[in-house]
Amino acid sequence: MSSFVVALDVGGTSMKGGLVSDTGVVLLTERRPTPRENGPEAVVEAIRTFVGDLAASGDGSPAGVGIAVPGLVDPGMALYSANIGWRDVPASAFCALDIPVVLGHDVQTGGLAESVIGAGRGVDDFLFLPIGTGIAGAMILRGAPYGGASGWGGEIGHIPVFPDGEQCACGQFGCLETYASAASVGRRYSLRSGQEGIRAEQVVASDDPLAIEVWDEAVEALSLALATYTLLLDPSVIVLGGGLAEAGPALFDPVRTRLVKRLAFRDAPPLVPAALGVDAGMLGAALLGWRAAGRGAIGGTWRLDVRSGPLVS
Amino acid sequence: MSSFVVALDVGGTSMKGGLVSDTGVVLLTERRPTPRENGPEAVVEAIRTFVGDLAASGDGSPAGVGIAVPGLVDPGMALYSANIGWRDVPASAFCALDIPVVLGHDVQTGGLAESVIGAGRGVDDFLFLPIGTGIAGAMILRGAPYGGASGWGGEIGHIPVFPDGEQCACGQFGCLETYASAASVGRRYSLRSGQEGIRAEQVVASDDPLAIEVWDEAVEALSLALATYTLLLDPSVIVLGGGLAEAGPALFDPVRTRLVKRLAFRDAPPLVPAALGVDAGMLGAALLGWRAAGRGAIGGTWRLDVRSGPLVS
Structure with missing residues (x-):
């Protein structure tokens, strides 16, 4: 064999x-x-x-x-x-x-993979959210990835977190991705500061007030999207991955704090980093x-x- | 037997x-x-x-x-x-x-019931959204109701559609329910107009500019919530029920129009009234x-x- x-x-x-x-x-x-x-x-x-x-x-x-x-x-x-x-x-x-x-x-x-051998091992219901150039989620429901009726589910990067927000490359307005993807964090800071080619990890580490503002908006967008996901789908855990999750506590701590604050009548699920x-x-x-x-x-x-x-x- | x-x-x-x-x-x-x-x-x-x-x-x-x-x-x-x-x-x-x-x-x-004998008959993946005094949804996924990891799922009435919006009775801010439930539509119009005890169906039918404004905000809140649900869960159909669905085209037509407009890269699912x-x-x-x-x-x-x-x- x-x-x-x-x-x-x-x-x-x-x-x-x-x-x-x-x-x-x-x-x-x-x-x-x-x-x-x-x-x-x-x-x-x-x-x-x-x-x-x-x-x-x-x-x-x-x-x-x-x-x-x-x-x-x-x-x-x-x-x-x-x-x-x-x-x-x-x-x-x-x-x-x-x-x-x-x-x-x-x-x-x-x-x-995160479900079977990674951070979601032993968990039947969770969100895997890799945050990279773009943002899309994998919903693991009852132990298996769920893609929706026709396979187009999981587009959490394009839910309207700010209804009157900026236009996304997808054409919609106020999408999570246009505020919180690694590419968007870099792009939005470069636009405001006039400095070209700044990467997300530089924005996260910077104490420039413009950088703090851009990162704050990314965190706010993420906490809104995760509050929405939690209220709808009641996950056991949210697994954050992708390049932006490398920011560690600079990402996890403020997102966790705001997610808890957004939710009044239920607990927030734990936020854990992807394992793989x-x-x-x-x-x-x-x-x-x-x-x-x-x-x-x-x-x-x-x-x-x-x-x-x-x-x- | x-x-x-x-x-x-x-x-x-x-x-x-x-x-x-x-x-x-x-x-x-x-x-x-x-x-x-x-x-x-x-x-x-x-x-x-x-x-x-x-x-x-x-x-x-x-x-x-x-x-x-x-x-x-x-x-x-x-x-x-x-x-x-x-x-x-x-x-x-x-x-x-x-x-x-x-x-x-x-x-x-x-x-x-809507899944087995009603408007969702023959459909494996859909949202049943009764809009009454409050708003909560039943997510039918792969042919069965899905309640989340611990049974607290489906709280679409409390997702933050307007992040800086009004405080909901639940304590959160900008919840769908606080704009779009039948009780909220009546309450919000009464508050603005100074007329006590106005019911949602009267607001829907009225051509008072204040009524039009309140109804418009309810429709906007609903279309945002349904856009979010569609992008995340990719339902075959959305079944609207409860007292407010009795408004018929006055509800379905504007919500459908705005839902389609909110979605740039995918089609909107059909909105149909509950059958039961x-x-x-x-x-x-x-x-x-x-x-x-x-x-x-x-x-x-x-x-x-x-x-x-x-x-x-």
């Missing part, structure tokens, strides 16, 4: 691939660029080549392949991605070998690969070193 | 009881006051008597009992209700007879009663007259 799967997390700029054993050992990882500028067919081709190369690097034939992709997706088909430009690409197109392939939504696949960092998507893809191989329950026994980091609550 | 169940919907002011056959025929209904002012034990006693009287009115012994109650509840226990004042009342306390009893959350039980009106809770309780009797799948074949009303979409 094959003892490893091929796992691939396809992002807008790069792809992270790996081989993961049935005991949760990451045998190798590799990163390659996503050739998005060459069109969707080039991306499909690059994925197929990457999967083939990874498979050939293993000892024997892989048991399955799991691939996390952006956009609208079901297990057998990448239905649509505005970012990559593809439509209705069958899972089999991503793999030239005769091996079962399962696809997953990128954020939901990261949420699956940038590997969540690839590790979730590995779980999908084992699901493809008919061994979907396998991850429950995995112990990953990334889990040994301290939890902040 | 018994061919009917006892169904009871316990509200803060009155209780609606009924006997419902296994073919969905409502054999009788009766309304009694909820003696809330006499304390929680008096309410339990009143429910037990009501259930006994209803059971005795049937032809033979009932197959089961279903009871919808407010607050936090699981199938075997009414855990907590601020409104009624009880804590940890076992289902058996509501019925002196040796018949299986299942309890349900009031709004979720109404949502269950004020009977949703009692009919849902009947489904729970049949569940208690081990015949939970029974409702799928029921055809109720209330379903024959036209759907507005």
Whole structure:
């Protein structure tokens, strides 16, 4: 029996691939660029080549392949991605070998990994919210990622936290993402200060009053969105990930304080950092690969070193 | 085999009881006051008597009992209700007879009825939003009501639609309910106009500029909340019920227009009126009663007259 799967997390700029054993050992990882500028067919081709190369690097034939992709997706088909430009690409197109392939939504696949082997381990109902260039959430409900009626759920980055707020790149007004994504925090500070190219982590660390103001608005937007999520979906825990969660207490402390203050008749759920960092998507893809191989329950026994980091609550 | 169940919907002011056959025929209904002012034990006693009287009115012994109650509840226990004042009342306390009893959350039980025999029939993922004195939602996800990790989910009436808005009776600021419940629409108009005791339906029908303003704010609050729900949970449909939904096009048309306008990158789900009106809770309780009797799948074949009303979409 094959003892490893091929796992691939396809992002807008790069792809992270790996081989993961049935005991949760990451045998190798590799990163390659996503050739998005060459069109969707080039991306499909690059994925197929990457999967083939990874498979050939293993000892024997892989048991399955799991691939996390952006956009609208079901297990057998990448239905649509505005970012990559593809439509209705069958899972089999991503793999030239005769091996079962399962696809997953990128954020939901990261949420699956946090659920099975990460910060949400043992928790049936939680929100996984990676805050990076953009913001989208994975809702884990009754133990499984929930994508909504048609797969478009989890767009917490575009809920209107400030009804009369700034216009978002998406066209809507007052979206969480336009205030609180890492990209937005940098952009909004650069705009106010006149200094180009300031990154979010610089804004968080700065004591410039303009930086404090921009960060304060990001925190306020996040606490509003999390209050709304809590009141609607009553999660056991909220897991914050992505680049901005690296800010640690500078993010968690003020968001927690304001979330508690926003809620009058119920407790706030604990806010905890994601456990798997940038590997969540690839590790979730590995779980999908084992699901493809008919061994979907396998991850429950995995112990990953990334889990040994301290939890902040 | 018994061919009917006892169904009871316990509200803060009155209780609606009924006997419902296994073919969905409502054999009788009766309304009694909820003696809330006499304390929680008096309410339990009143429910037990009501259930006994209803059971005795049937032809033979009932197959089961279903009871919808407010607050936090699981199938075997009414855990907590601020409104009624009880804590940890076992289902058996509501019925002196040796018949299986299942309890349900009031709004979720109404949502269950809309799901199985009402406006959400055949739809796996939708929001049931009754707008009455207060506002709470039942989220039907993957075909079943979802109450969150601990049963406190669905509090869409208390999400902060206007972050700097008016203080709600709950203590929070800018809650949907404080702008858009039937009670709030009446109260806010009375406050501005100096006219006491104006009801929501009068505000909706009025061409007084103050009434138009109050109604406009209610519509704006609703469209923001529904945009948020749509972006997060991607429902197939949103079912509006409760007293305010009786306003018909005066509610549905402007809310639909603004919901569509709020959403830039995805379609709005259809807004449809609830099919079961004020009977949703009692009919849902009947489904729970049949569940208690081990015949939970029974409702799928029921055809109720209330379903024959036209759907507005």
